[in-house]
Amino acid sequence: MIYFHKDDLEEFVSHRKGETRVGERVRTLRRGETLNALGHYHKEGAKYCLVGIPESIGAMANYGRRGAEKSWNAFLPRFLNVQSNRFFDGKEVLVLGSVDTKKLQKRAESLSEKTDYYHTKLHIICAELDELVSPIVEAIIRANMVPIIIGGGHNNSFPILRGVSKALGRKCGINAINLDPHANFRALEGRHSGNAMSYAKETGVLYKYFAFGLHQSYNSENMLRLMDTTRNVKYQFLEDITYLDKHLMLALDYVHDDHVPCGLELGMDSIRNMPSSAEKPSGFSLEQARHFIRKGAESLDVAYLYLSEAAVVDSGDELIVGKSLSYLVMDFMKSTSLA
Numbered sequence: 001m002i003y004f005h006k007d008d009l010e011e012f013v014s015h016r017k018g019e020t021r022v023g024e025r026v027r028t029l030r031r032g033e034t035l036n037a038l039g040h041y042h043k044e045g046a047k048y049c050l051v052g053i054p055e056s057i058g059a060m061a062n063y064g065r066r067g068a069e070k071s072w073n074a075f076l077p078r079f080l081n082v083q084s085n086r087f088f089d090g091k092e093v094l095v096l097g098s099v100d101t102k103k104l105q106k107r108a109e110s111l112s113e114k115t116d117y118y119h120t121k122l123h124i125i126c127a128e129l130d131e132l133v134s135p136i137v138e139a140i141i142r143a144n145m146v147p148i149i150i151g152g153g154h155n156n157s158f159p160i161l162r163g164v165s166k167a168l169g170r171k172c173g174i175n176a177i178n179l180d181p182h183a184n185f186r187a188l189e190g191r192h193s194g195n196a197m198s199y200a201k202e203t204g205v206l207y208k209y210f211a212f213g214l215h216q217s218y219n220s221e222n223m224l225r226l227m228d229t230t231r232n233v234k235y236q237f238l239e240d241i242t243y244l245d246k247h248l249m250l251a252l253d254y255v256h257d258d259h260v261p262c263g264l265e266l267g268m269d270s271i272r273n274m275p276s277s278a279e280k281p282s283g284f285s286l287e288q289a290r291h292f293i294r295k296g297a298e299s300l301d302v303a304y305l306y307l308s309e310a311a312v313v314d315s316g317d318e319l320i321v322g323k324s325l326s327y328l329v330m331d332f333m334k335s336t337s338l339a
Contacts, residue, residue, distance in 0.1 A: 001136060003029050004097040012077040023080030025090030026050075029097075035136065038143035041094050048333055049145040051136060052076070052098035056277065057108045057129055058155025059309070061122035061192035064277035067311025069105055071268075072098055072151035074312050074322035075329075082326060088334055094145065099132050101152075123190025130159040130191060137163030137304070146336070147304040148329055153193030153277060154184050154267055154308045158200045161263060164303050165205040168261065173200070174303055175208040175255040179292050180267035181215040181280060183235060185223050193277070193309070201230060207260060210251045211235040212292070213270055213284060244288060245295075252299045261303035264296045266328065268310035274324065275317035276309045286324055290331045297335035305332050 006028050013023035027046050029037055038049065052072030059068055076095075084090045108125050111118055137160050140147045149160060157176070165173050178184070178197070186195040188202060200206035211227075214237050227233045234254055241247045255262050269276035272283035284292070296302065307328055310321045 001035070002097045002100050003034070004095050005029065005031055009080060009095060012080045014081050020084040021080060022082045022084050022088070022090035022093070025084045026080070026093045026095050027091065028095050035139035038094070038139060038145060042143050042145050045091060046094040047092045047146060048094070049140045049147050050093060050095045051140070051147060051149050053101065053133065053149060053152035053156050054098055055101040055105050055129060055152045056311070057104060057122060058126050058153030058191070058193035059277040060108055061119055061126050061155070061190070062153065062194040064153065064193060065311060067275070067313050067317070068151060068153050068277055068309060069101070070312035070318070071310040071321050071325065074310075074318040075150050075325040078322035079326040079329060082330060088330060092333065096140070099136060101129065101132070104129055120190060123192060126155055126191040129155070133159035134163040134166070138167040141167035141303070146302065148332065149304065149306045150325060150329070151310070152308055154180070155191060155193040155196050156308065157184065157196035157265060157306060158191070160304060160306055161200045161205040162203070164261070164263065170260075171204070173205040173207040174261045174263060175257060176206055176263035176265060177210045177212060177251060177255045177296060178265040178267065179212050179270045179284070179289065180265070181213065181218055181238070181270055181283060182267065182278070183211040183214055183219050183223060183227060185211070185227050185233070198226070201233070208232040208255050209234070210255050212248070212251045213238045213241065215280070215282070238283065244291065248292060248295055252296060256300055258301070262300040263304050263306065264293070264300065264302045264332070265306045265308070266293065267308055268321070268324070271324070275311050275313065275321055277311045278309065279311075286327065290327055293328050293331045294335045297332050302336060305329070
């Protein structure tokens with residue numbers, strides 16, 4: 001884990017007389033402190049814990065493109081420069097830092113696509129990444145804070161669900177709803193961004209799952225049949241959504257349970273023309289994605305928020321990705337504060 005401290009964030013914050021930015025209000029660990037200190041910050045009022053996962057290993061292992069490793073760095077300065085005002089102060093947030101993925105990412109990038117078992121090797125590296133992510137999420141949940149996780153491919157849903165379930169002692173797992181063009185329920189063929197939910201279901205860390213806004217042309221028949229025959233799994237196609245609120249509330253009702261927390265997930269490739277590992281010209285608008293986050297945060301006992309698959313290739317992507325992620329995170333925190 002690469003922990004962030006106050007002076008690490010200072011370089012990102014733009015100061016202006018008469019204004020206060022969220023970056024001036026957020027909390028960070030003191031130097032020398034580790035995950036063991038999280039409970040102290042919760043007692044001091046920190047409710048949300050921000051974590052980045054700068055990796056594209058899972059996407060590469062799933063035949064996707066790189067760039068997801070840069071979305072955390074695109075997000076952070078935009079988020080820190082949001083205004084601290086009557087709508088949101090910022091002191092409720094602890095910016096923990098980022099998962100130390102450097103060695104794994106470097107190993108993945110050093111592989112040649114022409115070598116034998118290229119994707120199998122990536123699957124192995126992705127499984128190693130799982131082992132880094134789960135304990136961090138588990139520690140955050142044990143400290144009674146809500147993890148907000150940014151970056152990487154949807155492969156990280158599996159270790160996130162595993163960490164939450166373990167911390168809460170949920171032997172049957174927790175629920176999850178995911179706004180995504182892909183169900184991420186592919187075969188158990190080795191870990192990658194396309195099978196996080198099937199691995200989670202198979203290992204018992206996912207109880208109920210709803211995949212919302214799937215694209216008919218980008219989900220295989222074999223996967224759809226698997227979902228049809230798997231207990232407590234439902235999905236809704238984008239092509240069948242005629243009235244967003246009506247269909248969304250039905251989906252939220254399915255995963256809502258007063259006794260089972262729910263993960264709230266959004267693949268940024270669900271937003272049309274959003275720079276991502278699988279960018280598409282068709283999908284939800286950013287405003288509709290924000291609506292999904294707000295409604296989910298208001299309606300559910302949310303265990304975590306995970307925003308994945310955003311990919312940064314150039315400076316234009318960086319601005320769009322960073323600000324879009326910031327809007328979604330702010331919507332989530334404002335809505336859960338009101339819920």
